[in-house]
Amino acid sequence: MALDRRRINGPEESFPPIFDSDALQWKVGDARKDRSPADIRPIFLQPGLISQANGSAYIETAKTKIACAVYGPRQSKNTAYSEMGRLNVEVKFTPFSCIRRRAPMRDAEDRSIAVAIHQALVSSVRLELLPKSTIDIFVTIIESDGLDGCVASGSVAASTALADAGIELLGLVTSCAASVVGKEIWLDPTEEEGRLSKGTLVLSCMPALKKVTSVWQTGEMKVAEALGCMDACQEKCTEIHSVVAQALLESAKI
Amino acid sequence: MTSISTSKAEISYIQSGLLSTPPLRADGRGLHDFRTISLETGVAPLANGSAHLNIGKNPHDGGGGTEVLAAAKLEVENVDLGGGEGVDGGRIVCTVSCSPSAYPHLSAPALDDLQHDMSTLLHQTLAHPSLHPPNLGILTGKKSWLLNLDCVVLADAGNTYDALFMAARAALWDCKVPRTRAVEYKAAAAPGAQAVESGEMDVDHDAEAQQSGFDTRSIARAVDFELPDYWDEGKVLGGRERWPVCVTLNVPPGSKGPLVHYLDAIPQEEAATPLRLLLVFSFPPASSPNLQAMRVLGSGELESDQIRDFVANGEKHAHKIWDALNGKLKEEDHRRGQKARDRFARR
Amino acid sequence: MSSSSYCLPGQPIPLPRNGPVPQLGGGIYVRDSELRASLVGIPQQEGPVLSISRVRPRPPAINSVVLGSVTRLSPLQATLSISVVDGVPLPAGEEFTGVIRSQDVRATEKDRVKIGDSFRGGDVVRGVVISLGDARSYFVTTARNDLGVVFAVSEAGKTMVPVSWQSMRCPETGRLEKRKCAKPE
Numbered sequence: 001m002a003l004d005r006r007r008i009n010g011p012e013e014s015f016p017p018i019f020d021s022d023a024l025q026w027k028v029g030d031a032r033k034d035r036s037p038a039d040i041r042p043i044f045l046q047p048g049l050i051s052q053a054n055g056s057a058y059i060e061t062a063k064t065k066i067a068c069a070v071y072g073p074r075q076s077k078n079t080a081y082s083e084m085g086r087l088n089v090e091v092k093f094t095p096f097s098c099i100r101r102r103a104p105m106r107d108a109e110d111r112s113i114a115v116a117i118h119q120a121l122v123s124s125v126r127l128e129l130l131p132k133s134t135i136d137i138f139v140t141i142i143e144s145d146g147l148d149g150c151v152a153s154g155s156v157a158a159s160t161a162l163a164d165a166g167i168e169l170l171g172l173v174t175s176c177a178a179s180v181v182g183k184e185i186w187l188d189p190t191e192e193e194g195r196l197s198k199g200t201l202v203l204s205c206m207p208a209l210k211k212v213t214s215v216w217q218t219g220e221m222k223v224a225e226a227l228g229c230m231d232a233c234q235e236k237c238t239e240i241h242s243v244v245a246q247a248l249l250e251s252a253k254i
Numbered sequence: 255m256t257s258i259s260t261s262k263a264e265i266s267y268i269q270s271g272l273l274s275t276p277p278l279r280a281d282g283r284g285l286h287d288f289r290t291i292s293l294e295t296g297v298a299p300l301a302n303g304s305a306h307l308n309i310g311k312n313p314h315d316g317g318g319g320t321e322v323l324a325a326a327k328l329e330v331e332n333v334d335l336g337g338g339e340g341v342d343g344g345r346i347v348c349t350v351s352c353s354p355s356a357y358p359h360l361s362a363p364a365l366d367d368l369q370h371d372m373s374t375l376l377h378q379t380l381a382h383p384s385l386h387p388p389n390l391g392i393l394t395g396k397k398s399w400l401l402n403l404d405c406v407v408l409a410d411a412g413n414t415y416d417a418l419f420m421a422a423r424a425a426l427w428d429c430k431v432p433r434t435r436a437v438e439y440k441a442a443a444a445p446g447a448q449a450v451e452s453g454e455m456d457v458d459h460d461a462e463a464q465q466s467g468f469d470t471r472s473i474a475r476a477v478d479f480e481l482p483d484y485w486d487e488g489k490v491l492g493g494r495e496r497w498p499v500c501v502t503l504n505v506p507p508g509s510k511g512p513l514v515h516y517l518d519a520i521p522q523e524e525a526a527t528p529l530r531l532l533l534v535f536s537f538p539p540a541s542s543p544n545l546q547a548m549r550v551l552g553s554g555e556l557e558s559d560q561i562r563d564f565v566a567n568g569e570k571h572a573h574k575i576w577d578a579l580n581g582k583l584k585e586e587d588h589r590r591g592q593k594a595r596d597r598f599a600r601r
Numbered sequence: 602m603s604s605s606s607y608c609l610p611g612q613p614i615p616l617p618r619n620g621p622v623p624q625l626g627g628g629i630y631v632r633d634s635e636l637r638a639s640l641v642g643i644p645q646q647e648g649p650v651l652s653i654s655r656v657r658p659r660p661p662a663i664n665s666v667v668l669g670s671v672t673r674l675s676p677l678q679a680t681l682s683i684s685v686v687d688g689v690p691l692p693a694g695e696e697f698t699g700v701i702r703s704q705d706v707r708a709t710e711k712d713r714v715k716i717g718d719s720f721r722g723g724d725v726v727r728g729v730v731i732s733l734g735d736a737r738s739y740f741v742t743t744a745r746n747d748l749g750v751v752f753a754v755s756e757a758g759k760t761m762v763p764v765s766w767q768s769m770r771c772p773e774t775g776r777l778e779k780r781k782c783a784k785p786e
Contacts, residue, residue: 073660074695081736112374123553133660166657168639171611208611211555217548220384226545245609252641
């Protein structure tokens, strides 16, 4: 657009105002605001919302909203012969998913979340039954409330979508995040809590087999804290598993 | 990670070797033995800190091994509350690039993904606020240092992650931040100069500023800085002893009961071991060790008891690496200090 | 747990109390000598086979009966776009590529086969997968009486009817065209 030099032009970019009062609502050391440290936010999970996909799921935990679609197995294109199937995970943030607008193009964060979700799922899929084929998982993050929450909820949604698509799995994968804030372990941290924490851990496991498929820890943690986070997450994963089970059974019976 | 084609027979040969008692490895090492590591710091004269690391160099002809070059370079960045990326107190950006000559069998997109994954892990670990050095700021609200840590994988003979973290620690240890001094233009009517964090302040009396009636702001007035040192002198990064080391525990499939894990895999072993656990430790002097990152990579399953076990073992291994690396870094500092003194004496 | 209830992936499936240990069909795997489901569904026993069945598109495997249309011909092979596997249609746009090599067209006189006299572009062919093939395509054979062209259009644009195992007639012009026909059921 041509710049009109005869007038005073507005700024080229604009950003939402940041209020001091928002940032200062609580600080490290305070008690958690809306829930107790070991509580996770309520989960809404619905398989089969995207009808054109082979399988799909939509998950919502408070402000995190993720839609996931599974296509395939389809023939692997442009790759060498492989005895095992491939799992291809792609993550997209919608431009309006964060406080700052995200330009609609692939960026670094998308890929690191995709890698984390891939790691959580890859051991649960019976890829040996699908030679030469690829399963595509598309995860769309409609609203994000912290990266760790996106990884955890994204893994749960993707595993539900895989089950909905009728792809053979060793077990359902559920996933939970935990942060060390001050001296306490807070489960399922929000973006703000994650920012103020020392370190964060996301654990993905198959509760039915009692196996861990992925641990994704960043930041600083004592060994005991990390192990404590893992135990707490694993316990919560069992609870999340029953949510997933109920959602899948309801959709299977219809 | 490695996609060197290894036949099924070879894979099962390597696996059964690792699981047999006593364990057998192709190069005769024990399960928890590292290959020889060589390290040199200060290899890139134009960087603020650099290191060259090699794991597993062949002792006879001096070839082979995993080669990683890491360099830290500082740039001045404007702190901009609006759209800019600069932050008060400075920031760190880590990038890993893999030389195509190290991975001739990978296509360009696959190589991109690989180096992106390595960059992400390195960046998420080293640029985390818990490790942030305190002396990367220059002028509050105006300027700060951007520390670019660039690692190049020149050759991959296995165990790249451990090599990357060791090289990164060495380069950051070696990194020197130039001393800065704030410069202020002071209007005669304005209140006195405020001390800015690094060093005393020069005050220039600016005649034009004196006449300006528009300046009604009451923010810090230090507007620029100068470098009192030569470019290659300066202070080391604050908290440089905290930079962590990584240990990769490779878990061969089919190991049940008492858990088998081994360290420092060569590419063939990596191909035979789909599952590995990355543990990044930092050992603060007066307290228990910190875990700075933990990742499970590859397909396979672990039980939580096994992870517990691995973390305990990994801590021991990491501590050995930590001690050895610290010794080497002190030695390098000494060697280079000696060299500098010699050169100075000759002049 | 009754046998008519739904199972979820990873859930253990109890063995039937009496009778022999069943053979495993699709959707079930063994882990540490325990049967577990790998699909959402009801385990059902048909004869000796216990399985959880799920009608959904799946990639071709060896011995899958596939339907596909001929997309390309060469003297050595015909390329097939597989759109139905084991009676289950694949979603649009997710076809698999198959190849019928000249030695797989028929069981006898293999060296006399001319691809041009067996298939034409656009023919719908029923075949059986004999190999997962190479990186690009599955190998398909039509070397059985019930395999071969099941639907073809003549040069005049009409659907042809088979008259023998190697020719079809156009109902409008009455001309014969050569095809490797599948025996109608």
